[in-house]
Amino acid sequence: MTLPGTWRETVWTRLLRERACGYPLPPHGHHPNFVGAAQAARMLLSHPQVARHRTLVVGGDRVLSPLRKLALEAGVTLYVPHQKREGWYWRLSDPAGAQLRAMPRVGEPRRHPEGAQAAVLACVAADRQGGRLGKGFGWGARGLGLGVPEYTLAHPLMLVDVLPCPPDSQVRLIGLPGEVVAPAPPQTLD
Numbered sequence: 001m002t003l004p005g006t007w008r009e010t011v012w013t014r015l016l017r018e019r020a021c022g023y024p025l026p027p028h029g030h031h032p033n034f035v036g037a038a039q040a041a042r043m044l045l046s047h048p049q050v051a052r053h054r055t056l057v058v059g060g061d062r063v064l065s066p067l068r069k070l071a072l073e074a075g076v077t078l079y080v081p082h083q084k085r086e087g088w089y090w091r092l093s094d095p096a097g098a099q100l101r102a103m104p105r106v107g108e109p110r111r112h113p114e115g116a117q118a119a120v121l122a123c124v125a126a127d128r129q130g131g132r133l134g135k136g137f138g139w140g141a142r143g144l145g146l147g148v149p150e151y152t153l154a155h156p157l158m159l160v161d162v163l164p165c166p167p168d169s170q171v172r173l174i175g176l177p178g179e180v181v182a183p184a185p186p187q188t189l190d
Contacts, residue, residue, distance in 0.1 A: 002164035004133060011125045014157050021155075024062070031122030031135050033063040034155035036177030041067035044151060044175025045074070049182075050118065055079070057089070057119035057146065060100055063153060064122055069098035079113035089113050116148055123152045126174050127160050130183030131167030151175065 012028045015021045021032045034040075044050055045067065055077045058068050068078060072095040080103060082088035090097065090107030097106040125133040132152050151173045159174065159181070174181040 004165040007165045008124045031061040037063045038066035039177040040153040040175040047180045053117040055115040057113045057116045061122040118149045120151045125158050126154045127163040130170045131163045132169050132171045134168045
């Protein structure tokens with residue numbers, strides 16, 4: 001089995017080599033800001049499982065900025081992790097708050113994401129079984145444990161049939177620039 005750090009390096013290098021990501025470059029050490037992130041965000045937000053949600057927890061990663069903007073414009077309330085106060089969130093309802101630098105001006109600091117119905121976490125890689133591999137540290141590194149469905153966005157180069165390493169968390173949907181992948185629920189032994 002491949003170590004998670006080794007697989008992250010493989011994906012980051014592949015994205016850089018294929019010119020499939022934007023600032024910050026190189027993507028190493030980040031959740032890649034991949035080409036097509038806005039289209040992936042549109043796909044995910046329009047999926048029936050997601051479109052019904054009115055309150056989401058969304059990571060503060062640059063790659064999730066288009067999703068934050070689109071969700072706020074659609075009237076969805078967002079909770080974004082506070083960058084300087086661990087365990088706190090910015091509660092946002094104004095589309096101006098989609099950018100991190102604007103959150104202190106337009107957001108309300110909150111201790112808990114009240115009413116959150118789902119969460120969108122960034123990833124470095126994902127698989128068709130719902131495995132999500134994050135950057136290996138920071139907010140949401142091992143999933144959130146909030147008891148809500150978790151989703152992610154990915155570039156096709158970030159998606160594999162099965163991750164060659166243990167995932168950090170499981171997601172129910174993966175938004176890609178041209179489709180939404182709905183992994184089959186894990187099988188349980190009776």
